[in-house]
Amino acid sequence: MAMAKRTITVHHVRALVRGARRQGLDTVPLLQAAGIPPLLLGDDRARVTSAQFALLFRALYRATGDEFLGLATAPSRPGTFAMMCHVSLGCRDLGAAIERGTAFYRLFPGGPELGLRCEGGEAALTVGGGLGDEDRFLTECLVIIWHRLCSWLVGRRIPLLRARFAYPPPPHRDEYAGLFGCPVVFGAEATEAAFPAHWLTAPLVRDERDLDEMLRRTPFELLSRRAYGTTVAEQVHCVLARALRVSPRLPSLGEVAARLAVSPATLRRRLQREGTSYQRLKDTVRRDAAIAGLAEGREPVAELAARLGFSEDTSFHRAFRRWTGTTPGAYRGRGS
Template identity: 25%
Template sequence: MTAKDKQDDNNEVTVNASSTRSLSGYLIKKGLSKKKLEAQTGLTLSKLDQPDQRIPIETFQSLWDIAEQFTKDPAVGLHVGESSNPDDMGVVGHIFFNNATLGEALKQFERLYKLVNQGMRVEFYVDDDFAYLNYICERPEYYSRANMDRTMAISVIRARTLIRSKLKMEYVAFAHPEPGYIDEYQRIFQCPIKFDQPHCSIVFKKQFLAFELPKRNPYLHKVLTRHVETLLNKIRPKKSLSDQVKVIASKQLPKGDIDAEKVASQLCMSRHTLYRKLKAEGSSFQELIEAVRKEKAIRYIKEKRYSLSEIAFLLGFSELSAFSRAFKRWTGSSPAKYQK
């Protein structure tokens, strides 16, 4: 077990109570008794009304298993998302819709999403034409098809309901294989759907980022933001040194070779100390740089937003040939073959 694994095990991964409350309420409306639900999950449903309550992710995943078994509906995630009441939003949802514009809301959503589900992170970025909202699972065991169906359905439906009905998606992507209820995806999302993708994504034209949110309350936004900062500090695990190096490296890649001395300086330590501490975590500086480049290379190629020459530049390679050699070392295939 690596140092990071040990660190993760010391921090229980949780989801917010509002997601669990929403799913429990749906099942009770469908006829599942409250007593039986509590017996099967070990939850005390009355505690889900406490605004700062958190639920272990394993319990939340088991609740989805119960939902599929009880309803006999493989598309239950989509239907829970479709029937969700905006009044039942958690604190992060209320903060989102009290921003000035959609663009500002998504930037804050990216930072606060750990409060919704610690097993995932949100990545928001914009290119020349489109805005991308990616839901990235931290570990395979944290991924739930039904929950991601619900998450994406809620995201799109609330955007159209609470922001603007004509908010059009270019496509919605899922990390799981195509299930047998594709018609339900098309009915709900009304846009192209992709499956077996690197992660779940919502993609739309970047011009929509300027949309003003119609029910903004600046005072409420300020109060709620102050509150969630306290919550974030409670659940935020301390990043390992390896993670900190990867974050810095990711930002510096397009500038060329990443210098260990400069990275160490940003971390307020000497290069020798950096190397020593990374070794204690079971890692090395060069391994981390290689890992960041490999992860980004595969993501860029799968997303098909950049040419191979552009990807080589973004990863800090001086020439396409150098990138091609490195990529073949990582995957056993050339970038061009991998892309096909």
Template identity: 30%
Template sequence: MPIRFVHCRAQVKLPGMGYVTSLFARKMVAAAGSGVDASMLLAEAGIDPDGPWEPKVMIPAATYYDMLERIAAQIDVTALPVRTGASMRLDEYGALGLAFKAATTLGASYARVERYARLWTSVVEYELRPDPRGTLFILHRPGDRRLGMRLSNEATLASALAIARQVCPVPVAPLEVRVQHPAPERVDAHEDWFGCPLQFDADLDALLFSPETLEQPNILGDEGISSYLVSHLDVELSQIAGDTPLVSQTKDAIAQSLSEGAPKMTEIARRLGLSARSFHRRLSEHGMSFQTLTEDTRRDLAEGLLRDERHSLAEIAFLTGFSEQSAFTRAFKRWAGTTPASYRKLRRQP
């Protein structure tokens, strides 16, 4: 019986089902080499082996994990995630790749990933989190840590470093790599690629970067181009996400409570007449998290207020839920790759 190709694009995702870009599947199969039947693996995953490498063509995450486990049954996959991650190129990510390049610093580039990752996956969220030694770039992927997911997580961390090395003018290595699952039998390929200590059986899947590394200016960083590309990405994000009534109501509730400080999920859920558990589940069905919505609302509100000259930076910091203007400035620079004052100045220009 011939295999029927079914392409699931981001715009037609089904509620409750996670998707990843077919680009990742193609990269994994290519990195597996001659030890596997590439055409059959892709076809079984619903991907046309002879079709274009289009990041917006999506496949279910479970299908992707199944494919990785079939590869593992045929070849040694110990180093496969590292080879796959190292092969990723920013030019393959479309507008997101361009925005990553155009961000003014490496930290701002990673902030693009944190905000716009949903353009290529609905099963992973990224977070930049302060750490005593610097900043953690965290990969959040819920679900059973089956072999396919473990291989995917390792490849994702490796690719996050690969794209950083493509924009930074100096060699980039994290201070540490943290992986939640147990170590494979050999980690020499991982150590060679990351160039830093690896901690398996950790509490997070993350790369830890020093402040100096994330403050490095990007080779092609440009505030004007970056702002234009971010606007383009916002349009793409709105097309795949769409503000459902629940999402819109949540954003409104968050915005109304920000002047009292950072809102808590339990408080917002109560305002909407939902239990915290039900609220979390319903947001997850739309590929959203409370943290993401809070960040998006804060950023959207900040950008709107900055376009109004009547508000001082201190007032905007207060209205967006920050206790200090310095904290607001750091957060905004992470979101937009520039300071609030520079953003306001740029908006004054014709």
């Protein structure tokens, strides 16, 4: 059994299809082809698997003919991102590559306001307003893609110090720490991802062949979520997800604390500081595994419940309704 990846909130699915609807496209067949029933978009607590989201993303990328998926005030023709990468590849270091890449996008009217801020020992990739994406999905995608592209260029993951967003926290604010692998602040003066400035002098280690290989998988490859393990919550989530892969019994908080070489009280305090708890992370791991199992549709609900550590079907149904607002049967019906 493969380890279930994190599921994705329906808020991101809604944002993703908004651009296609702006272009007058019928999104129902696109959603159905990705195994996402359109009715799911009306449930605020609904979630989809990463595989479903990837299918939808790629389908919308093709259907809109726009690298910005119809979400910006002006389209970005297919091939624009690839050309920017080619332009930046020959630079002496990462700082020069960022400057060249941001200058490239400034050539296009209505394009994103990308920039680089340097102050003291800190650098930040900035994304200005004016994109026109009311859900801020495109803005957040640009922050993620630019950070991961920079990491790819230097061949090492650049650890983020923080991510800041110039708008109020959305209903799904709990998603962001795992998405960015760092502390996240809303209501800031600017939208940016900050990292230690010494990375700007890192040499680029990629060549044209590497770039061609990366571009065959882009942009979703750069956008897809990675478990960085840089927050305590991510470390605990990883331990729990691996444990569930081999046994329905999840380790206790004390067992996880011992594995991370801290006391139970310290682990509890650090999770609280990150806005979560051990029980919430256990629920998240089981919820994501349940949604993945139901989406695949091959495993009877009773067997799925037992595999996730529930002794009775009724307790699994109650937990699933608490997680998603609906029943396992209805969820499977939606995904069929």
